[in-house]
Amino acid sequence: MKRFLLPLLFCTLLPFHAAADDAFLAGTTNGLYRITGTNSRLIWPAREVRKILNDGSRWIILSLEGLHTSNDLKTFTPISDGLPVKVIKVPDNGSKQFVREIQELKDIELHPTNPAVMVTATKDAVFLTRDGGTSWESLGLSAQTAGVKAVCVLDLPDSTGAMRTVVFMSHPIYGISWKYADTPRGAWTDLNNGLYQVPTIRWPDEVADMVAVLRDGKPQVIVSNTFKPNIFRLDWENKRFETFWTGSTPLDTLDGLSPGTHSLVFTSPSRIRELPLGQSVETAAPREVPDWYPQLAKLPGVLLSARIPAKLSGNRGALSLSELWLLSPNRQQAPHTAEARGKAGNYLPVHQVTTPQGLAKHIETLKKNKLNMLVVDMKDDYGYIRYDAKDPLVRELGTFGRGINLEEFVKTAKDNGIYLVARIVVFKDRGLALHDDGKYAVWDKKENKPWQGYRMVKEQKEVASTTEPQDPSYIRQYYDEHWVDPYSEDVWEYNVALSRELLARGFDEIQFDYIRFPTDGLNLTDAQFRWQDQGMDKESALMSFLSYARSRIEAPISIDIYGANGWYRTGARTGQDVELLARYVDVICPMFYPSHFEQQFLAHEPAVDRPYRIFFHGSYRNAIIARNHIIVRPWVQAFYLNVSYDRTYYNQDYVQRQVFGARDALNQGYTYWNNSGRYEDLRPDIDTSMAYPWEPPAENAGNLIPFFSEDPGAFR
Structure with a gap:
C-alpha cells in the first residue's frame, strides 16, 4: 500500500474574528449551549443541534429545525428558504392542524475559501447556495434510490487545469459521486475506486463524512467509513481514493471529521480521537482527545455537537465536532428504551x-x-x-x-x-x-373500488390433445392484501x-x-x-x-x-x-x-x-x-x-x-x-460470557462484547 505524507492547513482561509469565534458551544437534543469554565447555559432551545460552524463572521447551525445563522449568539435567523418542507398533520378532537417543518438535513459544509458557498442535502437531493443561504439550488441526486449521508464542496482543477467548484455526495448504497457546480443539471459521476467494499457486495460501503482540507497549499478531500475503521484521501488527478488509515477492529464508526492545524479529529464510539496529518499514519494508532470531556459530559440531554474555539483546542485551531452521540453507546434518546432493553x-x-x-x-x-x-x-x-x-x-x-x-x-x-x-x-x-x-381503503381510481394489487399469470386451461397450440392468455392474480389509507x-x-x-x-x-x-x-x-x-x-x-x-x-x-x-x-x-x-x-x-x-x-x-x-x-x-x-x-x-x-x-x-x-x-x-409457532430449533439464551460452540467467526469482536457499548474510562 502506498504511503504518503499529508501536511495540512485548516481548510477555512479567512481572517479570524475573535469576537465571533471565541465561544465554546455545544449542541444537544435540548438546544444550543454556551460553555464558560465549568458552567453551561442554554442560549437557544432547538431540536437536536447537530452541527455548529463558523465562517469567520457568523455562526451556522444545523438542527432538526433546519439551518440558522447568528452573529451574536442571541438572535438566530433561518436560512432554509428554498429547501424542502414536510407537512405534518396533527389531528385533535375531530379537527386537524398542519405543521410545516424543514425536511431533515443530513449535513452542511462550507466551501474552504468562499464561505458564501455552502452545500447541504436531504435524503432526496443535494442543495447548493452561492449567497450564504439566501437561496438554494437543487443539484439532484446521484441515484434514483433516495439516500444521502454526507456532502462536501471545494475548488479542484478540471482536465484543462482550470479551477472549478466541485460538489461531492455520499450515497448509502452507491458510494461517492461528484459534479461541477456550474453544471447543476449535469449528471453525477461515480468516484469509488479504492474505497472499502464489503465482501460479496458490489458497491462500496457507506462513507460517513467528507471534509475539504489543504495539502501543500492544494485542496484535498478526506473521507471515512460509517461501519468500518477506514479513512481515505482523494487522489483527484487519478480519480481514486488511497488508504490514509485503517484499523483492525471488525466494526467501527469514524464520523464528524474535523481538520485541525496538525491533526484530523473525529468521533467514534465512546471516544473523540485524532490522527496526525504531518506524517505517514496508515498504521498509526489514533490518540484519544479527552480535553473537553469534563465540560461536555455535564450537559443536559444527549450530546450531539460542539464548537471548540482555537484558544481551548490545544493548538489544533478551531474545531467543529459532530455526531457526538457516538460517545454514549448505552444512552438511547427514545423515552422507553429502559423497559424494552434485554428482552428475548x-x-x-x-x-x-x-x-x-x-x-x-x-x-x-x-x-x-x-x-x-x-x-x-x-x-x-x-x-x-x-x-x-x-x-x-x-x-x-x-x-x-x-x-x-x-x-x-x-x-x-x-x-x-x-x-x-x-x-x-x-x-x-x-x-x-x-x-x-x-x-x-386505498382506492382504485380506475375501477372505482378498494384497491388491491395484482400480477398477471398464465391462465390454466384444459386443451384437447388434438387442438392446435395457442398463444397463452393471462389473467389477473390478486395479492392477498387489502390496504387502508x-x-x-x-x-x-x-x-x-x-x-x-x-x-x-x-x-x-x-x-x-x-x-x-x-x-x-x-x-x-x-x-x-x-x-x-x-x-x-x-x-x-x-x-x-x-x-x-x-x-x-x-x-x-x-x-x-x-x-x-x-x-x-x-x-x-x-x-x-x-x-x-x-x-x-x-x-x-x-x-x-x-x-x-x-x-x-x-x-x-x-x-x-x-x-x-x-x-x-x-x-x-x-x-x-x-x-x-x-x-x-x-x-x-x-x-x-x-x-x-x-x-x-x-x-x-x-x-x-x-x-x-x-x-x-x-x-x-x-x-x-416461526409463523407456525414451531420452536424445535432453539437453544437456551446466551450471555456475554458464553463461548462459541464452534470455531470463532473471523469477524468476532474478541473481548469487546457487545462491541457497541460504553468503554470504561472513556467519555463520561
Missing part, C-alpha cells in the same frame, strides 16, 4: 394460545430456552381483532376473529415473568379496508385506541407492523389516497401517524422493518427510513432473515458463518443509522425456507449463529420468528 422471546400465532393448555406449552418453551418475552397478534395481517375488545371505537370499526380472554392471558403471562408485546398490523387491514363501502387520521385513531386499551389491560409494549405503503402490484399507479391533504407525501404520512401515536402512547413502541432497510440508510420501496422512524419509537425490529437476502450475500468462506455475519454487522449498522435513538431487537429466523443456502446449512447452529451475532454487536435483545 418468541412470536406466537394467537390461535395457539387461546386455551390454557396452549399457552402453558409455549410458556414451557420460553422457560426451557431462558426467554422472557412473547409477541402475540392482537390485530393480525387480515385486520382481525384477536381479543375481547371493550373500547367503543375498536368495537365499532374492528373485525373480530377467534382470540384470547385478555385478563386470563395477561395474568398467566405475568405470573411467569413474561414481558408481553402486542403486535398490531397497521395499514394492511382487510376488515377496515372493506368497512363502510371502503371509506378508509396511511393518510387517514381516522385509521391512526383506531390503531392508537387499540394500542391504549391493550396497554391499559396489561400488555407492556406495542409493536406496529406494516408501517408502510403498498409496494406490490402492476396497478400501483392506480392506487389513490383520498385522505391525502395538500402538501403531504408518503413520508409525511408515516411521520404524522407515528408522531400522533407517540404523543398518546406512554409505553415502549416497536416497529418491524425489512432487513434491507436496517442494513442501508434508505427507505427504498417501503418508506421504512430508519433514520426518520427512529425519532418516534423505542425499538426497531429488522428482519435480518438470511433466507430473505440474496443467497450470495455475505456467503464468502467460511460460508457457514453467514448467519452470524448478517446479524453482527446488521445489528450494528441499524443502531448507527438510527443515531442510537432506539433499541435494536432483530427478528431471528427460526424456520426453514427452501432456498439454496438453507438447503445446505439450516439447522440449530444456523439459528444460534444469528443470536451470537446480535449479542456480539449490541446485546439488546431479539425475537424468534
Whole structure:
C-alpha cells in the first residue's frame, strides 16, 4: 500500500474574528449551549443541534429545525428558504392542524475559501447556495434510490487545469459521486475506486463524512467509513481514493471529521480521537482527545455537537465536532428504551394460545430456552381483532376473529415473568379496508373500488390433445392484501385506541407492523389516497401517524422493518427510513432473515458463518443509522425456507449463529420468528460470557462484547 505524507492547513482561509469565534458551544437534543469554565447555559432551545460552524463572521447551525445563522449568539435567523418542507398533520378532537417543518438535513459544509458557498442535502437531493443561504439550488441526486449521508464542496482543477467548484455526495448504497457546480443539471459521476467494499457486495460501503482540507497549499478531500475503521484521501488527478488509515477492529464508526492545524479529529464510539496529518499514519494508532470531556459530559440531554474555539483546542485551531452521540453507546434518546432493553422471546400465532393448555406449552418453551418475552397478534395481517375488545371505537370499526380472554392471558403471562408485546398490523387491514363501502381503503381510481394489487399469470386451461397450440392468455392474480389509507387520521385513531386499551389491560409494549405503503402490484399507479391533504407525501404520512401515536402512547413502541432497510440508510420501496422512524419509537425490529437476502450475500468462506455475519454487522449498522435513538431487537429466523443456502446449512447452529451475532454487536435483545409457532430449533439464551460452540467467526469482536457499548474510562 502506498504511503504518503499529508501536511495540512485548516481548510477555512479567512481572517479570524475573535469576537465571533471565541465561544465554546455545544449542541444537544435540548438546544444550543454556551460553555464558560465549568458552567453551561442554554442560549437557544432547538431540536437536536447537530452541527455548529463558523465562517469567520457568523455562526451556522444545523438542527432538526433546519439551518440558522447568528452573529451574536442571541438572535438566530433561518436560512432554509428554498429547501424542502414536510407537512405534518396533527389531528385533535375531530379537527386537524398542519405543521410545516424543514425536511431533515443530513449535513452542511462550507466551501474552504468562499464561505458564501455552502452545500447541504436531504435524503432526496443535494442543495447548493452561492449567497450564504439566501437561496438554494437543487443539484439532484446521484441515484434514483433516495439516500444521502454526507456532502462536501471545494475548488479542484478540471482536465484543462482550470479551477472549478466541485460538489461531492455520499450515497448509502452507491458510494461517492461528484459534479461541477456550474453544471447543476449535469449528471453525477461515480468516484469509488479504492474505497472499502464489503465482501460479496458490489458497491462500496457507506462513507460517513467528507471534509475539504489543504495539502501543500492544494485542496484535498478526506473521507471515512460509517461501519468500518477506514479513512481515505482523494487522489483527484487519478480519480481514486488511497488508504490514509485503517484499523483492525471488525466494526467501527469514524464520523464528524474535523481538520485541525496538525491533526484530523473525529468521533467514534465512546471516544473523540485524532490522527496526525504531518506524517505517514496508515498504521498509526489514533490518540484519544479527552480535553473537553469534563465540560461536555455535564450537559443536559444527549450530546450531539460542539464548537471548540482555537484558544481551548490545544493548538489544533478551531474545531467543529459532530455526531457526538457516538460517545454514549448505552444512552438511547427514545423515552422507553429502559423497559424494552434485554428482552428475548418468541412470536406466537394467537390461535395457539387461546386455551390454557396452549399457552402453558409455549410458556414451557420460553422457560426451557431462558426467554422472557412473547409477541402475540392482537390485530393480525387480515385486520382481525384477536381479543375481547371493550373500547367503543375498536368495537365499532374492528373485525373480530377467534382470540384470547385478555385478563386470563395477561395474568398467566405475568405470573411467569413474561414481558408481553402486542403486535398490531397497521395499514394492511382487510376488515377496515372493506368497512363502510371502503371509506378508509386505498382506492382504485380506475375501477372505482378498494384497491388491491395484482400480477398477471398464465391462465390454466384444459386443451384437447388434438387442438392446435395457442398463444397463452393471462389473467389477473390478486395479492392477498387489502390496504387502508396511511393518510387517514381516522385509521391512526383506531390503531392508537387499540394500542391504549391493550396497554391499559396489561400488555407492556406495542409493536406496529406494516408501517408502510403498498409496494406490490402492476396497478400501483392506480392506487389513490383520498385522505391525502395538500402538501403531504408518503413520508409525511408515516411521520404524522407515528408522531400522533407517540404523543398518546406512554409505553415502549416497536416497529418491524425489512432487513434491507436496517442494513442501508434508505427507505427504498417501503418508506421504512430508519433514520426518520427512529425519532418516534423505542425499538426497531429488522428482519435480518438470511433466507430473505440474496443467497450470495455475505456467503464468502467460511460460508457457514453467514448467519452470524448478517446479524453482527446488521445489528450494528441499524443502531448507527438510527443515531442510537432506539433499541435494536432483530427478528431471528427460526424456520426453514427452501432456498439454496438453507438447503445446505439450516439447522440449530444456523439459528444460534444469528443470536451470537446480535449479542456480539449490541446485546439488546431479539425475537424468534416461526409463523407456525414451531420452536424445535432453539437453544437456551446466551450471555456475554458464553463461548462459541464452534470455531470463532473471523469477524468476532474478541473481548469487546457487545462491541457497541460504553468503554470504561472513556467519555463520561
